[in-house]
Amino acid sequence: MAISRLINCRSEFSMTHWNRFNHAWMFAVGLVLSTLCVNPPSHAQEGRRLRAGYTSLSGNMLPLWAAREGGYFKKHGLEFDLISMPSGNEGMSALIAGELEFLAIAGSTTASAAIGGADVVALATTVERLVAFLVAAPSIQKPEDLKGKSVGISRFGTSIDTGARLAIQHYGLEPIKDVSIVQIGAVASILSAMRGGRIQAAILTYPSIIQARREGYRELLDIASLGMPYASTGITVRRSYMQQRRDLVTNYVKAIVESIARVKKDKAFAVDVMSKYLRTTDKEVLEGTYDISVTKYLKRVPLPTLEAFRSVVDELAQVNPKAKGQDPKKFYDDSILRELEKSGFISAR
Numbered sequence: 343m344a345i346s347r348l349i350n351c352r353s354e355f356s357m358t359h360w361n362r363f364n365h366a367w368m369f370a371v372g373l374v375l376s377t378l379c380v381n382p383p384s385h386a387q388e389g390r391r392l393r394a395g396y397t398s399l400s401g402n403m404l405p406l407w408a409a410r411e412g413g414y415f416k417k418h419g420l421e422f423d424l425i426s427m428p429s430g431n432e433g434m435s436a437l438i439a440g441e442l443e444f445l446a447i448a449g450s451t452t453a454s455a456a457i458g459g460a461d462v463v464a465l466a467t468t469v470e471r472l473v474a475f476l477v478a479a480p481s482i483q484k485p486e487d488l489k490g491k492s493v494g495i496s497r498f499g500t501s502i503d504t505g506a507r508l509a510i511q512h513y514g515l516e517p518i519k520d521v522s523i524v525q526i527g528a529v530a531s532i533l534s535a536m537r538g539g540r541i542q543a544a545i546l547t548y549p550s551i552i553q554a555r556r557e558g559y560r561e562l563l564d565i566a567s568l569g570m571p572y573a574s575t576g577i578t579v580r581r582s583y584m585q586q587r588r589d590l591v592t593n594y595v596k597a598i599v600e601s602i603a604r605v606k607k608d609k610a611f612a613v614d615v616m617s618k619y620l621r622t623t624d625k626e627v628l629e630g631t632y633d634i635s636v637t638k639y640l641k642r643v644p645l646p647t648l649e650a651f652r653s654v655v656d657e658l659a660q661v662n663p664k665a666k667g668q669d670p671k672k673f674y675d676d677s678i679l680r681e682l683e684k685s686g687f688i689s690a691r
Contacts, residue, residue, distance in 0.1 A: 394444040394594075395425045397433040397451075398496075398529055399620055400547045401635025402469050402575040404612060405644075406446045409601035411615045417600070418593035428528050429497040434578075437462060443583060444594055448501035449573025449646070450654045453673040457664050463584065464651075464674040465595060466644040467576040468602065471566040472501060473639050475551050476509040477559045478543040479536060485513035485562060492522040494532045494541035501574055502529065504657050505545040505565050512563065533557075548631040549620060566639065571649040573674070584675070595678050596687065602644065603691035605636055612636055643688055646674035 396403040406424065409415055415422050425442060427433035430451035437445045438460050452464045482488060493510065496502045503523065510517045517523055524541050526532045532544045533554055543562070546554055555561065577598060584591045605612035613628045622628065651670035658665035682688050 391421050391423050392444075393423050393425050393442045394446070395427045395433045395436060395442040396446040397427045397430045397448075398547065399426070400529070401549070401616060401631040402473065402547070403446055403619070404605055404616060404635060405468050405598050405601045405640070407619045408605050408612060408615045409597040411618070412601055412604050412611065414597035414600045414604075415594075418597050420590070420593055420597065430500045431497050434460070434462070437578065437580065440580075443579065445578045446575060447578050448504075449576055449651055449673065450501050450504055450658060451499065452573075452576075452578045453651065453654050453665070453668075453670075454499055454658055454662065456673055457658070457662065457668060461581050462578055463581045464573065464646050465577045465579060465584070465591070465676075466598065466679055467573045467646040467650055467674075468598070468641055468644045469575040469635075469639050470571055470573065470641060470647065470650045471639050472505050472508065472570070472572045472574050473566045473634060474502060474505040474545050474547050475561055475565065476505075476543060476563040477536075477546050477551065477554045478562050480558055480560060482542060482560060482562070485515075488513065488543060489515060489520050491542040492524045492540075494524050494526045494535050494544040496526060496529050496532065498523075498525055501572075502545045502547075504572075507657065507660070508568065508570070509545065509563050509565055512568065548634050549622070549624075549627040552624075552627050552630050570653055571647065572653045573646060573650040576644065576646060581675070588678075592678050592681075596682065598644070599679075599682065599688055600691055602640060602642060606640065606642060609636075643679070643683065645679050645683075646676050 394406060396406050410422060410424055427436065430447050433442070433445050433447055434451050434455050436442045438455065449464050449467060452462055455462050478488070482491070488510070493506050495506050506523050507517045510521045515521050526535045529547060529550060532546060533550055535541050536544050536559065577595065579591060609632060612632055616628055616631060617623055648670055651673050655665055655668050655670050
């Protein structure tokens with residue numbers, strides 16, 4: 343599938359819609375997999391440069407952006423094109439199809455695809471909390487006011503979807519039954535849907551949350567403050583690609599590790615990089631995004647953990663029966679990071 347042909351789908355969610363979505367997602371995965379059996383992806387298809395995708399315009403994507411802007415990919419002999427994907431589902435489809443070699447994405451999307459039969463695995467978790475916020479219109483004065491209302495998300499099956507469910511359940515309400523979940527599209531479009539009255543609440547991330555505050559929307563819940571370990575953002579690859587090109591994959595991980603160390607130490611560099619990719623010079627937006635996405639939640643050693651993926655599997659099991667009883671360890675491979683840690687590469691940064 344060509345990246346330029348990705349579809350922006352909008353619909354309201356119910357259990358029937360989830361089943362349709364889940365069947366469509368599994369069908370798409372199966373179709374891609376069957377295509378790969380006939381035409382397996384080359385290391386970089388048709389002689390093109392390597393590609394790494396990112397699935398949102400948020401501070402969580404900074405390690406990837408900074409690895410390129412800081413020259414860390416080149417340092418390790420890699421040349422990458424960075425591709426912005428509309429959402430995690432489209433990004434995952436592109437990864438499975440071999441149009442991307444690496445993807446910065448939520449662990450939930452990785453696990454969901456793997457449960458459906460995709461040859462994908464998480465190598466790292468850079469953010470291990472679900473850094474998102476439940477934001478509501480001024481008319482929503484207390485959590486109980488959400489009953490009968492709609493919460494906007496990006497796509498079903500993404501970490502934003504998970505955030506909505508967690509937030510609704512946190513207040514003793516039931517997703518779908520008590521509070522509708524509406525798929526909007528790109529995260530940047532969610533705030534527009536609130537302005538237009540299509541939804542009364544939303545799950546937002548940085549930097550969108552800052553603009554929402556400016557416009558008078560109420561922040562009801564910082565989901566990360568619930569303290570639940572969750573594989574929110576990390577590095578995902580095709581397992582077969584990792585096996586075939588382990589040296590290249592190791593160099594990619596090295597570049598990300600060095601990028602993390604740099605942005606942790608060099609705020610000015612990090613802010614410049616975010617300014618470029620977020621396309622803003624707004625100081626409040628950049629400073630706020632850095633404080634949350636880097637200072638507070640970016641892991642210095644991005645090891646994936648059993649606890650974070652157990653949370654992912656538990657959430658998936660609520661909507662996908664195939665997730666029940668799955669071993670969280672099957673969805674991540676920490677061997678490269680363990681090797682780098684043992685060698686002293688990480689501690690030397």
